[in-house]
Amino acid sequence: MLRTFLARTSSPRTDHPLVGDGDAGVSDGAGAPARRLRRLAGAAVPLALVVAFAGCGSSDSGGGTSNAAQATPSKPTQGGTIEYGHLQEPPCLINTWVQTGYLSRQFLDGLVSVDAKGKFYPWLADSWKISPDGKTYTFKLKQGVKFTDGTPFDADAVKTNFKAWLDRDAWTYNSYVDFHVGKVIDSVEATDPATVTIKLKEPHDLLSVLSQYAFGILSPKTLKGTQANGCERPVGTGGFTVEKWNHGKDVVLKRNPNYASAPGNAKHQGPAYVDGIDWKFLKDDTQRYGSLTSGESDAIYEVPGANWSAAKKQYEILQHITGGVPVRLALETKNGPFTDVRVRQAFGYASDRRKAVETIFRGAAPYNGNGALSAGSPEHLESLEHAYDYDPNKAAALLDQAGWTQKNQDGIRVKDGKPLQIKIVYSPGNNVTNDDVQVLQIIQDQAKQVGFDVVLKPVTQAGLFSGQDHAAGQWDAEPWYWVARTAEILHVIWAPQKVLGVPNGNNVGQFDDPETWKLISTADKTTDVAARTKLYQQAQERIVAKDALVLGLRPLTVTLAVNTKKLRDVWLSPAIGEPVFSDAYLVKK
Amino acid sequence: MSTTVDALAAVGTATPDRRRRLVGRAGRRLLGAVGVLWAAATVTFLLQALMPGDRARLIINQTAGTMTSPTAEQRAAVNATYHLDDSLFSQYLHYIGGLAHGDLGTSYFQHQEVTKIIGDQIGATIVLTLVSLVLAWAIALTVTVLAAGRDNVFSRLASGFQIVSAAVPQYWVGTILLVVFSIQLGIFPVESGSGISGLVLPAITLALPVAGFLGQVSQDEFTRLLDQPFVTSSRTRGASDLGVRIRHVLRHAALPGVTLSGWALGFLFSGAVIVETVFARPGIGGVLVGAATSRDIPLVTGIVIVSAAVYVVANLLVDVAYTIIDPRLKDA
Numbered sequence: 001m002l003r004t005f006l007a008r009t010s011s012p013r014t015d016h017p018l019v020g021d022g023d024a025g026v027s028d029g030a031g032a033p034a035r036r037l038r039r040l041a042g043a044a045v046p047l048a049l050v051v052a053f054a055g056c057g058s059s060d061s062g063g064g065t066s067n068a069a070q071a072t073p074s075k076p077t078q079g080g081t082i083e084y085g086h087l088q089e090p091p092c093l094i095n096t097w098v099q100t101g102y103l104s105r106q107f108l109d110g111l112v113s114v115d116a117k118g119k120f121y122p123w124l125a126d127s128w129k130i131s132p133d134g135k136t137y138t139f140k141l142k143q144g145v146k147f148t149d150g151t152p153f154d155a156d157a158v159k160t161n162f163k164a165w166l167d168r169d170a171w172t173y174n175s176y177v178d179f180h181v182g183k184v185i186d187s188v189e190a191t192d193p194a195t196v197t198i199k200l201k202e203p204h205d206l207l208s209v210l211s212q213y214a215f216g217i218l219s220p221k222t223l224k225g226t227q228a229n230g231c232e233r234p235v236g237t238g239g240f241t242v243e244k245w246n247h248g249k250d251v252v253l254k255r256n257p258n259y260a261s262a263p264g265n266a267k268h269q270g271p272a273y274v275d276g277i278d279w280k281f282l283k284d285d286t287q288r289y290g291s292l293t294s295g296e297s298d299a300i301y302e303v304p305g306a307n308w309s310a311a312k313k314q315y316e317i318l319q320h321i322t323g324g325v326p327v328r329l330a331l332e333t334k335n336g337p338f339t340d341v342r343v344r345q346a347f348g349y350a351s352d353r354r355k356a357v358e359t360i361f362r363g364a365a366p367y368n369g370n371g372a373l374s375a376g377s378p379e380h381l382e383s384l385e386h387a388y389d390y391d392p393n394k395a396a397a398l399l400d401q402a403g404w405t406q407k408n409q410d411g412i413r414v415k416d417g418k419p420l421q422i423k424i425v426y427s428p429g430n431n432v433t434n435d436d437v438q439v440l441q442i443i444q445d446q447a448k449q450v451g452f453d454v455v456l457k458p459v460t461q462a463g464l465f466s467g468q469d470h471a472a473g474q475w476d477a478e479p480w481y482w483v484a485r486t487a488e489i490l491h492v493i494w495a496p497q498k499v500l501g502v503p504n505g506n507n508v509g510q511f512d513d514p515e516t517w518k519l520i521s522t523a524d525k526t527t528d529v530a531a532r533t534k535l536y537q538q539a540q541e542r543i544v545a546k547d548a549l550v551l552g553l554r555p556l557t558v559t560l561a562v563n564t565k566k567l568r569d570v571w572l573s574p575a576i577g578e579p580v581f582s583d584a585y586l587v588k589k
Numbered sequence: 590m591s592t593t594v595d596a597l598a599a600v601g602t603a604t605p606d607r608r609r610r611l612v613g614r615a616g617r618r619l620l621g622a623v624g625v626l627w628a629a630a631t632v633t634f635l636l637q638a639l640m641p642g643d644r645a646r647l648i649i650n651q652t653a654g655t656m657t658s659p660t661a662e663q664r665a666a667v668n669a670t671y672h673l674d675d676s677l678f679s680q681y682l683h684y685i686g687g688l689a690h691g692d693l694g695t696s697y698f699q700h701q702e703v704t705k706i707i708g709d710q711i712g713a714t715i716v717l718t719l720v721s722l723v724l725a726w727a728i729a730l731t732v733t734v735l736a737a738g739r740d741n742v743f744s745r746l747a748s749g750f751q752i753v754s755a756a757v758p759q760y761w762v763g764t765i766l767l768v769v770f771s772i773q774l775g776i777f778p779v780e781s782g783s784g785i786s787g788l789v790l791p792a793i794t795l796a797l798p799v800a801g802f803l804g805q806v807s808q809d810e811f812t813r814l815l816d817q818p819f820v821t822s823s824r825t826r827g828a829s830d831l832g833v834r835i836r837h838v839l840r841h842a843a844l845p846g847v848t849l850s851g852w853a854l855g856f857l858f859s860g861a862v863i864v865e866t867v868f869a870r871p872g873i874g875g876v877l878v879g880a881a882t883s884r885d886i887p888l889v890t891g892i893v894i895v896s897a898a899v900y901v902v903a904n905l906l907v908d909v910a911y912t913i914i915d916p917r918l919k920d921a
Contacts, residue, residue, distance in 0.1 A: 085780075089879075091696075091699045091700075091879070091883070092698065092699060092700060095652060095653070096653055168663065169666060171700075175653040176653075227700045228700050228701050228702075231699065231700050231701070232701070246871060247699075247706070247709060247710060247871065247876070248710060248713075248865070248869075248870070248871035248872060248875045248876060249869070249870075249871040280780065280869070281869065282780065282869050283866060283869065284764075284866060284867055284868075284869065286764055286767060286768060286772070287767060287779055287780070287867065287868070287869055290767065290768070290771060290772035290779040291779040291780055293772060294771065294772060294775060294778075294779045296778060296779050296780050297780075460882060460884075461651075461882045461883055461884075462640070462642065462647055462651075462882065462883055462884035463641070463642055465642075465646070465647045465650035465651045465883075466641070466642025466643050466644065466646050466647035466650070466884075467642060467643060467646055467647075467650075467658065468641055502660050503658055504657075505657025505658050505659075506657065
C-alpha cells in the first residue's frame with residue numbers, strides 16, 4: 001500500500017527510484033541531467049531492439065503480441081535460477097511498503113488467497129467459517145507446515161503475528177494491518193493448535209485484507225528477534241527462503257524444498273520448480289530493460305515508456321491495475337481557495353486530465369478520473385470517470401459564482417486583493433513519477449487559461465515524510481495514492497478524527513463529512529455484497545461529485561515483462577499484483 | 590615538500606635535532622588529518638540535523654510509508670530511541686563521542702550498524718576507484734607521450750579528446766557506453782556484477798574525465814620540458830625521441846599530475862555515486878544516494894567521514910609518490 005510510490009511503481013513508463021529508490025533513486029540535483037540522458041539513451045535503445053527483432057524473427061515463429069506465451073505449451077521443468085530485475089531496493093525486508101511486499105510475497109504465505117473474480121481460496125488456512133453475525137472467523141490451519149527455520153506453523157504462530165503487527169511500540173508494528181483492521185479486531189485466539197478464532201467488534205470483510213501481502217505470516221522466531229535480523233533474514237513458510245541480501249545488488253532467494261502451503265489458486269502444489277530467484281535491483285531504466293534484451297534477466301519489472309510498444313511485441317506483458325486509491329490530487333479544504341467547493345470543482349473542469357494522462361503515459365497506464373477509487377477495485381463507480389471532464393466555460397462560471405471575478409494583468413483571478421493561487425506539493429520519484437509531474441505541468445498550463453495561478457512545489461523524499469511545506473497555508477493540493485484490493489481503503493482514508501482518537505493523516509485534505517463516513521462505515525459492516533457495493537458507491541459519489549475532495553489521475557499498475565522463451569508461468573496475484581514465482585519454470589533448450 | 594610518511598621513515602636515521610623536527614612535522618600532519626575528519630563529521634551532522642522538518646515524524650512516516658502526523662506518544666518513543674529531544678549540542682557530543690570510539694551509530698532505516706553497512710560495500714567502491722585511477726593514468730600518459738610537443742592531426746585530436754573527456758558528464762558517458770557496448774554490441778554484461786568484464790565499462794566511465802585532467806596538466810608540463818637543455822643534451826647523446834620522452838621527460842612532467850592524483854582519488858570516489866547507479870554496482874555510492882534522499886543521518890555522516898578519510902590517506906600517498914619520483918624533495 002503505502003508507498004508503492006517510493007518505487008515509482010506506478011508508471012511503467014517512467015524513468016525512475018529510487019529512490020528510488022534510490023531510486024528512490026537519484027533525486028533532486030542529479031535528477032534533471034539524468035532524465036535528459038535517459039531520454040537520449042531511450043532513443044538509442046529502439047535501435048538495439050530492431051537488431052534483436054531481426055535476430056529472433058528467423059529462429060522463431062515470429063512477432064505478434066505476447067507471442068511466445070501461446071507458442072508451444074511446454075511441461076514444467078525442474079531447476080535453474082530465475083533472473084529477475086526489479087526496480088527498487090527496500091531498506092528492510094519486512095515493512096509495509098508495497099515494494100517490499102512484492103519481495104516478501106516470495107517467502108511469506110498468507111492465510112487465504114484470492115482470484116481475479118474475488119473468490120477466496122485456502123492458503124495457510126485450509127478452511128474457514130464465518131459466524132452468521134459476521135463477527136467470528138474460525139480458521140482451520142493447514143497441518144504439517146513448518147517455517148523454514150524449523151518452527152512448526154500453528155495457531156499460536158498466527159496469534160503471535162497479529163499481536164506483533166498491532167504492537168505500536170515494537171519494531172514489528174505493521175501500520176497496514178493496523179489501518180485496515182486494528183480498530184475492528186477484538187481478539188485473536190488459538191483455540192487449539194490447528195484452529196484460530198478471530199473475533200471482531202463488528203462484521204467486516206476480513207478475508208479480503210488477509211489475502212494481501214502485508215498479512216504474510218512470519219516465523220515467531222523472527223518476530224521475537226532483533227529488527228536488524230528481521231530486516232536481513234526474515235523467515236516464513238513460503239516457496240522461497242532468503243539466502244542472502246547483497247545490498248545494492250540483489251536478494252538471493254532459494255527454493256524451499258519442503259514447501260507445502262501453496263495457495264489453492266496456484267498453478268501447482270508443492271515446492272517451486274526452480275532452484276531459486278536472483279532478485280536483482282536494477283534502478284536505471286536503460287539498464288533494466290537492457291538486461292532483459294541481452295538475456296541477463298528472464299523478467300523485469302516496469303517497462304520504461306520508450307520501450308513500451310516494442311516490449312509489447314516481443315515479451316509477455318503481465319499487468320495488474322492495482323485497486324485502492326489511484327494517484328489523485330487531494331485538495332486542502334481547511335485553508336485557502338479550496339475551502340469553497342465551487343473553486344474545487346472549477347479546478348476539476350479547468351484541465352483536460354484525461355488527455356494529459358493519455359498523452360504522457362501512452363497507454364502504459366489508463367486514466368482514472370474517479371479520484372476516490374481505482375478502476376482496479378470491484379466497487380469502482382464508473383460514472384465518476386466523467387465527473388470533471390474538461391470544460392473551461394463551466395470552470396469560469398463556477399469561479400465567477402465564487403466571487404473570483406477580477407483578473408490581474410497576468411490573467412490570474414483575484415478576490416479581495418488576493419490572487420487565485422494553488423500550491424501543489426509533491427515529491428518526484430516518491431509520491432509521483434516524472435511522468436506524473438508532466439501531467440501536473442499540463443494541469444498548471446491549462447488551469448492558467450481559466451485564471452488559476454498553479455505553483456508546483458517539489459520536495460525531497462525526506463521533506464515529504466517530515467511534513468515539509470505541509471502546514472496550513474503552504475499547500476492546496478497534493479498527489480497521493482494508496483494500494484488496497486477493494487473499497488476497504490475508503491475507511492482508511494476517510495475515518496474521522498473522532499473515530500480514530502487522533503487526526504487521520506491519511507485524510508490528506510482533513511475533510512470530515514459525517515454523511516460520507518456513515519455510508520463507508522455502514523458498508524464496512526454490511527455482509528451482503530450487492531448492498532455493500534451500493535453503499536461504497538454512494539460514498540464515492542459524495543467524495544467526488546458532491547464535495548470534489550479529490551481529482552483522479554491514473555491507477556497504480558504492476559507491470560512485468562517476461563521473456564517467455566526462457567521463463568513461463570509467472571503470475572501476478574489478483575490481491576495487490578504481487579508477482580508469484582513459485583509456479584514458474586525455466587524453458588530448457 | 591616533505592611528508593609524514595617520509596618524515597617517519599627518516600626519523601630512524603636522523604640526528605636527534607632533526608628527528609625532533611620530523612616528529613613535530615609528522616604530528617602536525619596527523620593533527621591536520623584528524624581536523625579534516627572532525628570538520629567533515631561536524632558539517633555533515635549539522636547540515637542533516639538542521640534541515641527543515643520533524644525528524645521523528647520523518648522516521649515514523651518513512652518506516653511505514655505513510656504521511657501521518659504522528660501522535661505525541663509515537664513521537665516521544667522515536668525521540669527517546671534516537672535522542673532527538675536532547676539539545677542539538679548534546680546530540681552532537683553524543684555523536685562525536687561515539688565517533689571517537691569508532692561507533693558510527695545505527696542506520697535509521699536499514700537498522701544495521703553503519704560500520705557494517707559501509708564495511709560490506711566499501712570494497713567494491715575501492716576496487717572501482719583504484720582501477721579507474723590506474724586506467725586514467727594509463728590513458729593520460731599514453732596520450733601525453735605520443736602527442737605532446739608535436740603539431741599534427743593526432744596531437745590535435747588528443748588535446749580535443751582531453752578537453753571533451755574532462756568536460757562530459759559521467760552519467761551521459763556511462764549511459765552511452767552501456768547502450769553501445771552492452772545492450773547493442775553485447776560485448777560487456779549489462780549488469781556489472783562483481784566479475785572483471787563487468788568492471789570495464791564502469792572503470793572507463795569513471796576514468797575518462799580524470800584522464801582528461803591529468804593528461805592536460807601533464808601535457809603542458811611535458812611540452813615545456815621538451816625545450817629544456819637536458820632534453821637537448823640527451824638527444825645529442827643519441828637517444829631516440831621516444832626514449833627521451835619516456836625516460837627523461839615523463840618523470841618530470843608527471844609531477845603536477847601526481848599532485849592531482851590525491852584530488853583525483855576523491856573525485857573518483859564521489860563519482861562512484863553516479864557510476865554505481867548507472868551500472869547497478871554494489872558500493873557505498875549507491876548507499877549514499879539512498880541515505881541522502883531519506884535523510885538517514887548516521888549513514889550519510891558515516892559515509893562522508895569514510896570518504897574524508899580516503900581523501901586524507903590519498904594525499905599522504907601522493908606525498909610519498911612525490912619523493913619517489915623526485916628524490917630531491919626528500920630533504921626539502
